[in-house]
Amino acid sequence: MSRFLRAALLLCLLSSTAMAQKGYHIQVEAEGFQGDTVYLGYYLYDKEYLVDTAIAQNGKVLFEGDDPLPAGMYLVVFPPQFQFFQLLLPEDDQRFSVKTHFGEDMAYDLKFEGSKDNELFMEYVLFLRDQRKPAQELQQAIQAEEDEKKRKKLEDKMEALNEKVSQYQKDFINKHRGTLAATFVKANLPVDIPDFADIKEDEERQIARWQYTKQHYFDNIELDYPAMLRTPFLHQHIRYYLDKLTVQHPDSISASLDFILERMKPAPETFKHYLVRFLNDYAASKIVGFDAVYVHLVDNYYAKGLATWTDEEQLQKILENADILRPLLIGKIAPDIKMETRDGRQISLHEVDAPYTVLLFWDPDCGHCKKGMPDVIDFYKKFKDRGVEVFAVCTKFYNEKDKCWQFIDEREGMELWVNVMDPYHRSRYKTIYDVRSTPQIYILDKNKKILSKRIGTDQLAEVMEMIMKRDEK
Numbered sequence: 001m002s003r004f005l006r007a008a009l010l011l012c013l014l015s016s017t018a019m020a021q022k023g024y025h026i027q028v029e030a031e032g033f034q035g036d037t038v039y040l041g042y043y044l045y046d047k048e049y050l051v052d053t054a055i056a057q058n059g060k061v062l063f064e065g066d067d068p069l070p071a072g073m074y075l076v077v078f079p080p081q082f083q084f085f086q087l088l089l090p091e092d093d094q095r096f097s098v099k100t101h102f103g104e105d106m107a108y109d110l111k112f113e114g115s116k117d118n119e120l121f122m123e124y125v126l127f128l129r130d131q132r133k134p135a136q137e138l139q140q141a142i143q144a145e146e147d148e149k150k151r152k153k154l155e156d157k158m159e160a161l162n163e164k165v166s167q168y169q170k171d172f173i174n175k176h177r178g179t180l181a182a183t184f185v186k187a188n189l190p191v192d193i194p195d196f197a198d199i200k201e202d203e204e205r206q207i208a209r210w211q212y213t214k215q216h217y218f219d220n221i222e223l224d225y226p227a228m229l230r231t232p233f234l235h236q237h238i239r240y241y242l243d244k245l246t247v248q249h250p251d252s253i254s255a256s257l258d259f260i261l262e263r264m265k266p267a268p269e270t271f272k273h274y275l276v277r278f279l280n281d282y283a284a285s286k287i288v289g290f291d292a293v294y295v296h297l298v299d300n301y302y303a304k305g306l307a308t309w310t311d312e313e314q315l316q317k318i319l320e321n322a323d324i325l326r327p328l329l330i331g332k333i334a335p336d337i338k339m340e341t342r343d344g345r346q347i348s349l350h351e352v353d354a355p356y357t358v359l360l361f362w363d364p365d366c367g368h369c370k371k372g373m374p375d376v377i378d379f380y381k382k383f384k385d386r387g388v389e390v391f392a393v394c395t396k397f398y399n400e401k402d403k404c405w406q407f408i409d410e411r412e413g414m415e416l417w418v419n420v421m422d423p424y425h426r427s428r429y430k431t432i433y434d435v436r437s438t439p440q441i442y443i444l445d446k447n448k449k450i451l452s453k454r455i456g457t458d459q460l461a462e463v464m465e466m467i468m469k470r471d472e473k
Contacts, residue, residue, distance in 0.1 A: 024089070026063040027097035028076055030106065033059040039077040041084075043232045045277065046239075048075060059102060068094050070269070072230025073184065078102065085110060088117045090180045091227070120181040124172055131165055180227055187221045188233055214245045224266035229273060238274070250292035250330075257297065272309055275301055279318075288452055289330045298322035324434050334359065334448045337427040339393060339420035342405055347420060350448055355387035356464070359442040361429075363395045364407035366438045372457030377413035379461045388464065390417035395430065395438060398423035443467065 028038065038061045040052040051069060054061035071091040076098075077084040085107040087098060096115035100106040108129060112118040138158045145151040169189060176182040193212055199205040221228065221237055228234050238260060246256040257278055264271040275297070282293040301307055302318050310318070327335055336350040349359065360376065362369040380390050392414070394404035401423045408414045422429060429435065433442075441460060443452040452463050 022068070023066045024064060024069050024094035025096075026087075026094070028054075028061045028063070029097070029099045030056075030059045030078065030102040031100070033078055033102035035079060037079060039075075039079070041075040041077055042070075042072055042230045043075070044230060044273070045235045050077075070230060071180065071227035073227075073232065074230070087112075088115075088121050088180045088184070090117050093117060117180045120172075120176055120179060121184070124181065124185055127168060128165070131161065135161055183222060183225060183227070184231065184233075187228065187231075187237075189220050191216045191219055210245070214241075217241050217245060218260075218263060223260065223263040223270065226267045226269060229267070229270040248287075250289050250296070253290070253293050254296040257293070258300070261301070272307075275307060283321075288454060291325050292329045295322045295325050295329065324431075327432075328434065328450065328453070330450050330453065332450055334442060334444050334450050335432050336448070337393075337422070337429045337432065339422050339427065339429075341418075341420055347418070349391055352389050352391050352418060354389035355446045356383075356389070356451075356467070357444040357448065358388060358390045358460070358464075359444060360390055360392045361395055361433065361435050361438050361440040362392060363438040364403045369439045372439055373411060373414070375457035375460060377411065379457075379464070380417055381413065382461060383464060384416070386468070392417055392419050393429065394419065394421040395435060396421065396423075397425060 026040070030038075033056060036056050038054050038056050039050050040054070040063045041048045041050045051074075052063045052065065054063050068091065069089055071089055074087055074089050075084045076087065083102075083104070083106070085100065087110075093115055096118065097113045098115075098118070099111045100109045108126065110118070110122050112122065135158070138154055138161065142151055142154045142158065145154060169185060173182045173186045173189075191213060193209055193216075196205045196208045196212075199208055218237070218241070221234070241260070242253065242256055246252050261271060261275060261278075264274060279294065279297050279302075282290055282297065285291070285293070298318055299322065302310065302315060303322075307315070326332075334349065336348050338346055338348040341347055349357070358376075358379075362373070364370075376390070380388070394401075394407075396404050401421060404419075404421055408419055433440070439457060441453065441455050441457070442450055443455075443460075443464065445451055451467055455463050
């Protein structure tokens, strides 16, 4: 046979082998399972989703498909109690079999064939299980022991056991570096934090530890590793970073989101999922001022063409929404609006001369306004002599404007502040202030800078008191 024919035959065999290996083929046998259906699922964020269903015969099922599944950690789920075990699905190793005995402990009885990653992961899981019992026994003994010397010996044993586990984990990662199993094990190891013993003040030392932790929190978690997206722990780590390690201020949260997203960019699917998730989370946030995070994401990712998956119509809506919110962010000067008093006199918001101005949008037919107006009246009586004015905008138009003044006449105290309306909507205040529901409240300083907004009528006095105390410092 000529060298050309041998090479052509070899190429043909290689191509046939590659075609045969395409897709996923996972054989599962759960001895003792009497059901007729088994599910294959995966993790995403803080939830689980089904990707395949197979019919079981005597506890045996086959999950298969022509296209490979995205890499990650998957679940094999057995209804009706939805007991399950986990398995790893590497990008290039999706043809294997697994056997177990159906029951509560089946996750520790898995026998894999044809999957190096799953064999390694089971080795790791079983090692941790074997260390759990002695650790629990030592912990109970330490708590019960009253003799200081004996307790110290027990604590030394516990420390030795922890060191044994730590060393095993390090060895496992180094020995199997590059495998899905080692990458996932490493992702769940805590970051080694220096003790900063050279810092004498305890508070400064704690701050230094927090700053180090925040900077290095993802050292062990490869955010650019595509398979990390479909795990039960990635979202947990991200939420901990954002909720516990990040100061809950829009600027700090925005910086933390940038820190995370920058590291996700080499993994396009992960970057896409989390940018969309973050945008939706902060668009729906009820926390005052967090709309600034939404605007930051729009300005720095969507407006710059980094959300390439977004269709033109949806992108335009997102950009327009950010344009509406941007001038209404806390710290911005509130847009001026010219309104009309009951006697037809023109007055603008910025004409109100007071150290603090409460901008209130309300509607006489709004149930929440009716219920909350007594709170506003009580608030004004308490704070009007402390430099607070209320600029109350009734949102009815010309054909219903009498309802505004009738409502005011029927409630003693409302006549004390500035009551206005714009019957022909010439100021476009509903668009400018994004008034989609009422009541809506903004607190402004003497320069009409927004200090707080979108708070409840029952919170108004408390928030104003906090603002005044802060300004006194």
